[in-house]
Amino acid sequence: MALLELKNIHTYYGGIHALKGLSIHVDQGEIVTLxxxxxxxxxxxxxxxxxxxxxxEGKVYFEGKDITTMRTHDIALAGIAHVPEGRRIFPKLTVRENLEMGAFSVTDKAVIDEGIERAFHYFPRLKERIAQKGGTMSGGEQQMLAIARGLMMKPKILMLDEPSMGLAPILVEQIFDIVTELNREGMTILLVEQNANQAxxxxxxGYVIQTGEIILKDSAERLLTNPQVREAYLA
Known part of the structure; x- marks a missing residue:
């Protein structure tokens, strides 16, 4: 059984048909990229x-349970963390306060402190900036903070939306090194990334999506050498 599965999903923005029968799945312990x-x-x-x-239309299943009609808040509590495109940290809050917001449902301060220390393990730079307001940090540091905030609830799957966007190449490497480390330690990851080669x-x-439909799916290794993928996304 897949950890996360989407079956024949149709999503609209008003009259715009954004997803057209999309079906994907993510198994426990995988990094799957879109x-x-x-x-x-x-x-x-x-x-x-x-x-x-x-x-x-369609269904979203998590751990075999239909979560299609659940509220966003309850989906987060179930174990799905979403780190959105553009980071969307709280710019006027400090690093620590941002991390505490990631543990919004936790009342035990010791558990929150444990989560913060775990975040500092992956992102030592954040420890140096614990009292700094998020909006005054660099783009790379804000991306680290966004991911760390997503980890505060110990999610079962981490969804990352364009984590490399706007970052210098050296910071992109650091972010993806951490993604790999998280996965080695057991974290399941669904990665959306325009930098196809890096992803x-x-x-x-991986899945290749075009105008709301999956047009290709394969192992990441085979997609890297696929002529169609190379021409469209790796050139």
Whole structure:
């Protein structure tokens, strides 16, 4: 049984048919990447999973349970963490306060502190900036904070939307090194990324999405050498 599965999902923005019968699955312990051009439906897929955008048709299953009609809040509590495109940290809150917001349902301070220390293990730079307001940090540091905030609830799956966007190459490498480390330690990851080469280099499997439909799926290794993928996304 897949940890996360989307079956025949149709999502609309008004009259725009954004996802057209999309079906994907993510197994426990995998990194699965969804690649495609701008406007292909990558971010909409993640928003549909966490019910920020409601599917009009189809089903979303998590651990075998139908979560299609659940509220976003309850989906997060179930174990799905969504790190959205553009980071969307709280710019006027400190690093620590941002991390505490990631543990919104936890009342035990010791558990919150444990989560913060775990975040600092992956992102030591955040410890140096614990009292700094998020909006004053660099783009790379804000991306680290966004991912760390997503980890605060010990999710069962981490969904990352364009984590490399706007970052210098050296920071992109650091972010993807951490993604790989998280996966080695057991974290399941669904990765949306326009940098197809980078995404496929860390993923186990991949899906290519075009105008709301999956047009190709394969192992990441085979997608990296696929002529169609290379011409469209790796050139």
């Amino acid at each position: 690649i495609g051009s701008n406007g292909a439906g990558k971010s909409t897929t993640l928003k549909t999973i966490c019910a920020q955008t409601k599917a009009k 496929l280099s860390v993923a186990h499997r």
